Amino acid sequence: MKILVIGSGGREHALVWKLKTSPQFPKIYCAPGNGGIAQDAELVQIKADDLKGLLDFALKEKIGLTIVGPEAPLAEGIVNKFMQKGLNIFGPTKELALLEASKAYSKETMQRLNIPTAAFEIFDTPDKAIDFTNRSLLFAAHYPLVVKADGLAAGKGVIICKDRRQAQLAIEHMMVRKAFGKSGEKIIIEECLAGEEASILVVSDGINVIPLASSQDHKRVFDGDKGPNTGGMGAYSPAPAVSEEMHKRIMNEIIYPLINGLAKENKFYKGVLYAGIMITKNGPKVLEFNVRFGDPETQAILPRLKTDLADLCLASIEDKIDQIKLKWEEKTSLCVVLASGGYPGEYKNGLEISGLEEALWEGSPDTYIFHAGTKLQSANGKSQIVTDGGRVLNVVSLGDNIRQAIDKVYKAAHKIKFAGLHYRKDIGHRALERYLEDTYMGAQAD
Ligand code: AMP
Ligand code: GLY
Numbered sequence: 001m002k003i004l005v006i007g008s009g010g011r012e013h014a015l016v017w018k019l020k021t022s023p024q025f026p027k028i029y030c031a032p033g034n035g036g037i038a039q040d041a042e043l044v045q046i047k048a049d050d051l052k053g054l055l056d057f058a059l060k061e062k063i064g065l066t067i068v069g070p071e072a073p074l075a076e077g078i079v080n081k082f083m084q085k086g087l088n089i090f091g092p093t094k095e096l097a098l099l100e101a102s103k104a105y106s107k108e109t110m111q112r113l114n115i116p117t118a119a120f121e122i123f124d125t126p127d128k129a130i131d132f133t134n135r136s137l138l139f140a141a142h143y144p145l146v147v148k149a150d151g152l153a154a155g156k157g158v159i160i161c162k163d164r165r166q167a168q169l170a171i172e173h174m175m176v177r178k179a180f181g182k183s184g185e186k187i188i189i190e191e192c193l194a195g196e197e198a199s200i201l202v203v204s205d206g207i208n209v210i211p212l213a214s215s216q217d218h219k220r221v222f223d224g225d226k227g228p229n230t231g232g233m234g235a236y237s238p239a240p241a242v243s244e245e246m247h248k249r250i251m252n253e254i255i256y257p258l259i260n261g262l263a264k265e266n267k268f269y270k271g272v273l274y275a276g277i278m279i280t281k282n283g284p285k286v287l288e289f290n291v292r293f294g295d296p297e298t299q300a301i302l303p304r305l306k307t308d309l310a311d312l313c314l315a316s317i318e319d320k321i322d323q324i325k326l327k328w329e330e331k332t333s334l335c336v337v338l339a340s341g342g343y344p345g346e347y348k349n350g351l352e353i354s355g356l357e358e359a360l361w362e363g364s365p366d367t368y369i370f371h372a373g374t375k376l377q378s379a380n381g382k383s384q385i386v387t388d389g390g391r392v393l394n395v396v397s398l399g400d401n402i403r404q405a406i407d408k409v410y411k412a413a414h415k416i417k418f419a420g421l422h423y424r425k426d427i428g429h430r431a432l433e434r435y436l437e438d439t440y441m442g443a444q445a446d
Pocket of ligand 1: 193
């Protein structure tokens with residue numbers, strides 16, 4: 001079988017790496033890929049947003065399974081286009097990709113299906129939005145408030161506002177100065193939720209659902225969850241914040257009501273659904289839905305998955321999720337993102353990366369490096385890996401517990417060098433605190 005993975009980040013490298021272990025021995029292509037993926041798949045020079053180019057390629061090569069990494073092609077309707085030509089593609093149709101591509105659509109869906117989420121209002125003019133912040137109605141009097149652009153904004157369209165002035169500046173930023181273009185034509189103002197975040201990814205065929213292992217992302221750029229939001233600076237799996245009981249609640253109160261509710265409306269959600277959850281003192285609430293694998297959650301989750309990923313994706317397409325059983329490595333996996341100097345702001349590309357092999361040695365066994373913003377460059381007859389993006393590399397280690405995974409991953413990451421490199425040194429801190437507490441309590445009880 002031939003498989004095409006679309007995208008060029010760490011998530012796509014993890015997908016390609018996992019697919020390579022498939023007992024179906026697929027031939028794997030990746031469009032457009034990166035410097036690390038080049039070592040595991042055949043790169044195809046077609047961009048992820050070139051839907052026509054991708055379709056022509058898939059038809060010509062008779063691709064048996066296409067997996068879409070990023071949200072943009074899904075939002076543009078790549079699944080509809082491939083399905084019309086009878087090609088197997090993993091993911092939701094354009095209409096259901098709106099769950100991520102339009103926060104207004106997503107919030108209205110949750111409201112209609114009684115799925116717990118932050119209280120909200122939707123606005124299509126700046127005047128009405130500003131007027132709302134001036135009134136003491138509903139949750140408007142309670143700051144912080146969250147102002148969100150309706151459309152896709154590369155993770156930057158969410159502003160947490162401490163007071164009315166900040167809220168009004170955020171509204172102007174999105175609706176008047178159009179910082180996110182058309183994505184800010186509508187905005188959502190919502191209640192700020194407090195608690196611990198977790199990512200719950202599930203795979204559905206439109207009727208049946210199978211959950212993947214839980215995980216937790218670290219969105220802020222600096223240690224201690226300080227600094228601006230990023231695409232994600234690290235993740236681990238499982239997330240102990242999601243106890244067995246909490247997992248049941250998330251499935252029963254959020255995931256099943258969504259998938260079943262949509263199915264009753266004749267909308268069959270296929271592919272992976274990522275629920276960004278805030279575990280509040282009043283139970284789990286949805287922060288957002290994404291219609292794709294998380295990045296960097298996927299890099300932490302897949303090394304624990306023992307089941308064939310190609311089988312799982314095909315089962316979603318062929319309405320056979322009820323026949324799938326997932327097996328997991330009973331270990332903790334931790335992913336640290338190595339970023340370019342300046343990220344999430346401006347940064348330089350083309351910087352030579354060293355120490356990749358040493359890092360693998362240092363973390364051996366069970367350490368993996370998934371490339372994100374890298375490129376394979378040839379100079380003087382020699383090829384080398386250089387930086388080519390904000391998030392450059394993902395180092396992932398498995399350990400018997402979070403303590404072991406942290407120790408191993410940082411020992412490995414420490415070997416990697418490029419000018420300006422930075423990464424968080426506290427990935428997994430919440431899970432580690434829980435682990436130390438449990439160990440200490442255990443010792444006290446003994
Ligand atoms: P989103 O793209 O909607 O997931 O938002 C990105 C990040 O902003 C989330 O992962 C949260 O850390 C934060 N966030 C979004 N909505 C809220 C909310 N209602 N309350 C608190 N934090 C939020
Ligand atoms: N880790 C956040 C995301 O994939 O959207």
